[in-house]
Amino acid sequence: MQTTVTFKKIDSSSSLKSYVRKKLDKFDKMLDSPAEAHVVLSVEKIRHIAEITLTCDRLKIHAKENSESMYSSIDALMDKVRSQIKKNKEKVKRHMSGNKQSIKNGSAQLGSQQGSSDNLITDQIIIETIDYKPMDIEDAVIQLDSGRQSFFVFNNARTQQLNVLYKHNNGKLGLIQPRG
Incomplete structure (x- = not known):
């Protein structure tokens, strides 16, 4: 993963950079293709803010977290990114295979219930007749x-x-x- 770490109103720290890179390297297994991550670490008064923009193929994630410690902000940010990646993967999985499977299951159920299949269909469909000239x-x-x-x-x-x-x-x- 190509990672860029930017510091705003805070001195750059190699330990923070390595911590962010170590956390982001764990996402390489979850992502299908190479990704780019732009991380911005900043301080405003007593708030330590960590912000990320992660771009991978068709996936783009933007997240922001703040707390009283930069390390805890980074941890919370990574948890948020992980949940967004999982949510996206589930959505893709549901979209690609879930619909096909549900169609197969629905047709198998209709085939096995020959006697009551007419009742199922007519219960779900409202039939209206129209006179047209x-x-x-x-x-x-x-x-x-x-x-x-x-x-x-x-x-x-x-x-x-x-x-x-x-x-x-x-x-x-x-x-x-x-x-x-």
Whole structure:
């Protein structure tokens, strides 16, 4: 890990530099790729402040701690960085493999419960039926404005295809229509 230690309003100390580097070297095992760490150690009145910006591939961590001793500030800072790295790794692990596994488990459960699978699906889905007739886009806009819904499904009279008219957050209207 490439480490830069900067001192503000405090005399530079090789023992503090080596202490910070020793603490940061433990994170090399946790990180997947080479990382850069910029550590700023400063003193304001009686507060000893340790601040870090750690950059690694797609991960960027910024943390700041203060206490009455510089060594305890560094220790608290490293604990905070460790927890942020673990949190990020768990998030990536959950995102990459958790969703796939939950899909596999869900389909296996549905397959094993053949008799009650129809009840599970219909209990989770609210089915609404609509009557739609061929109409122009202008008529669909009038229908959308008259109702309380944020979208309106209709059969376009010109193209004879199913279209969806919806309201954007900025007040404009959007139209979804199939290609072809």
